Amino acid sequence: MLSVRDVKVAFGANTVLENLDLDVYRGEILGFVGGSGTGKSVLMRAILRLIPRQKGIIRILGEDYDKVGEARKVELDSRLGVLFQQGALFSSLTVRENIQVPMREYLDLPKKLMDELAELKIEMVGLAADAADKYPSELSGGMIKRAALARALALDPDLVFLDEPTSGLDPIGAAEFDELIAQLRDTLGLTVYMVTHDLDSLFSVCDRIAVLGQKHVLVEGTIDDMLAFDDPWVKSYFKGKRARRIPDRGGERDAGHERDTAPAASEKSEAN
Numbered sequence: 001m002l003s004v005r006d007v008k009v010a011f012g013a014n015t016v017l018e019n020l021d022l023d024v025y026r027g028e029i030l031g032f033v034g035g036s037g038t039g040k041s042v043l044m045r046a047i048l049r050l051i052p053r054q055k056g057i058i059r060i061l062g063e064d065y066d067k068v069g070e071a072r073k074v075e076l077d078s079r080l081g082v083l084f085q086q087g088a089l090f091s092s093l094t095v096r097e098n099i100q101v102p103m104r105e106y107l108d109l110p111k112k113l114m115d116e117l118a119e120l121k122i123e124m125v126g127l128a129a130d131a132a133d134k135y136p137s138e139l140s141g142g143m144i145k146r147a148a149l150a151r152a153l154a155l156d157p158d159l160v161f162l163d164e165p166t167s168g169l170d171p172i173g174a175a176e177f178d179e180l181i182a183q184l185r186d187t188l189g190l191t192v193y194m195v196t197h198d199l200d201s202l203f204s205v206c207d208r209i210a211v212l213g214q215k216h217v218l219v220e221g222t223i224d225d226m227l228a229f230d231d232p233w234v235k236s237y238f239k240g241k242r243a244r245r246i247p248d249r250g251g252e253r254d255a256g257h258e259r260d261t262a263p264a265a266s267e268k269s270e271a272n
């Protein structure tokens, strides 16, 4: 669904990304992580052509944007959904009108149909029907995220980009949002590219993870690949104290670590 090859993005003398490769496969939820300021948002914006890149090839849905005509670009754009950090809803529009923004931009539909579609999306993301006529200022943080997700899903995209979708949510709200993403992936066949700092999301819903560091993707793979990867940042992120509290994946494994004096076989090979 997405292939990034040898990408470089720089702002003047400040090179943020270089020699960066990344793949996202159909139907997966890819979690994209990295330290603060490493360039996660920059990459997402470069993929979406909101900022220019100096080098590299980006293929979305199998096509190289640099080689397709304007009409095809618009068509491809309409198959992408984006949820920016903080939701980025238009404050002067109701939830219904916000969801209809992409419909107005890309489709030419009668108002009644757009209303029905907006209502469907509102239901799909688990908002009450009366949220349709509310303004963003009348919504809680969790409701804003759901409304923004409904807008990202407005055109039934194949690939959705989520920039820190659970930031600012309490743990219960974040877990519910994760479940919703997984449910939508299963029912709609969505492919999800999710920038996140949320270890719970990474352990619970992401099929694969990519780690950004030193200007490129350091490692791409499953949680087990992350736990086995020999890099100080990756180790402290996935095996640190916070990761250990997460049950049933790295958590239990590492809880074992602390109790046992003899390392397990996998740990021995890591130490070697």
Ligand SMILES: Nc1ncnc2c1ncn2[C@@H]1O[C@H](COP(=O)(O)OP(=O)(O)OP(=O)(O)O)[C@@H](O)[C@H]1O
Binding pocket: 011, 016, 034, 035, 036, 037, 038, 039, 040, 041, 042, 043
């Ligand atoms: N428009 C811009 N002009 C100049 N520099 C920029 C611009 N956008 C981002 N940067 C720089 O690129 C670097 C990466 O920023 P980015 O926002 O992608 O980090 P991030 O990994 O998303 O961080 P966080 O996890 O804290 O959100 C930073 O040094 C930032 O100052």
